[in-house]
Amino acid sequence: MKADNPFDLLLPAAMAKVAEEAGVYKATKHPMKTFYLAITAGVFISIAFVFYITATTGTAAMPFGIAKLIGGVCFSLGLILCVICGADLFTSTVLIVVAKASGRITWGQLAKNWLNVYFGNLVGALLFVLLMWLSGEYMTANGGWGLNVLQTADHKLHHTFVEAVSLGILANLMVCLAVWMSYSGRSLMDKAMIMVLPVAMFVASGFEHSIANMFMIPMGIVIRNFASPEFWTAIG
Template sequence: MAYVVPAEFVSKMVDAGESKLVMSTRDTLIRAYMAGAILALAAAFAVTVTVNTGNALIGALLFPVGFCLLYLMGFDLLTGVFTLAPLAVLDRRPGATWTGVLRNWGLVFVGNFAGAITVAVFMAIVLTFGFSEAPNAVGQKLGSIGEGRTLGYAAHGGAGMLTLFIRGVMCNWMVSTGVVAAMMSTSVSGKVIGMWMPILVFFYMGFEHSIVNMFLFPAGLMLGGHFTFMDYLLWNEIPTVVGNLVGGLTFVGATLYATHYKTAPKRDLTTRADTRAKRAAA
């Protein structure tokens, strides 16, 4: 599979972060739009498979197809740039600033949201014959997902908010691992296998992904879900975005950068051996 060792692929992570910061506004928005749309379509596909088979594991096994496709085509998700863009600043790359990082995050958020909303509208039309009849089983499922993952958290108050945040953290721990895994191989098959595994984990475990939710919840509202857009923002999207940021940057970006790129000085075993020898002789 042409495996790339950590010291090499972490260097690629820093280079990738720098490339995000210098990308034009137009290219950033286009790539983010397409990423949001493709991931949304993959989510719709996974929900359809789950409803039609009655087996959530099958849906989770197939969902990563969208993630793999969008990254192989060079498109960007907010969850990925949360992890990569700051590394250029940490490495003090010329021109890399936190202002540039925030600009990138903002543009990618807008592009992802626009792409996901587009697919949400398309799927709502498909599942209701242009809003001329009630949603089918897949549409009803989309509506219930939105309710359970907004009002369900709200019903638990602070404990629900904490749970939502932690699910966001754990989600991007896995998703960003998938982003990085694509850099661990120089072959398409190796990249796909590397990405597939952590994305399967996040989706089946029901962790909260901000871009997937940009599709699920607006689609749920259009398909009769009994919650409001403000419920979606306060009791899902905003805490999920914060959790995704923390999870990707701390558990993936910063840890790999610290231990494989900015490694600590190696221990001097020779000196320790000499010390032990002198103690033994005494």
């Protein structure tokens, strides 16, 4: 269905149909295939957080908003990888509720898919934590990379329960908006570019992405407990 405009994008009604069909496909896919794709998504989001940490290390002298914007744009790589490569990310998979609202899937199918994807994302994130630890990346920039991880993880752990849930909902809202808008695109570039600003917005604003935290917090725990003496000497 083509929109009646020179940009040849899908109209909102057509986007809703795409979301519905995507939800049916995800909810009825073989559970093991879903789990493997969820592991992949956990790795993709972890890669994006590594990009965020690398880009924001050493930016303490920059204006707060600019440094966060740079990090947010870098983090958008994660959602772009998930959407373009077909990985199953929990915070975008919640959109299968559209298929439930249309009566195309059951509550049981929805719940099983969400649980499968959530734990698959966790496995992928933890596997990437292990890989990053073995790489010794935390010593980059004379330990600045690892220090950035520690400070970022520590900040996340100081939210109250209500704050954490609220910030998680806000991040999920922006992820869903980004994915929903990507349904309007017809080319890879359309889909990728439309997702950058919603993701950059929630990262720059300090919203909490539950799957990203599956990488960041364990990475901080590992560095705090197992970093070499050289690391602690380097960061003072």
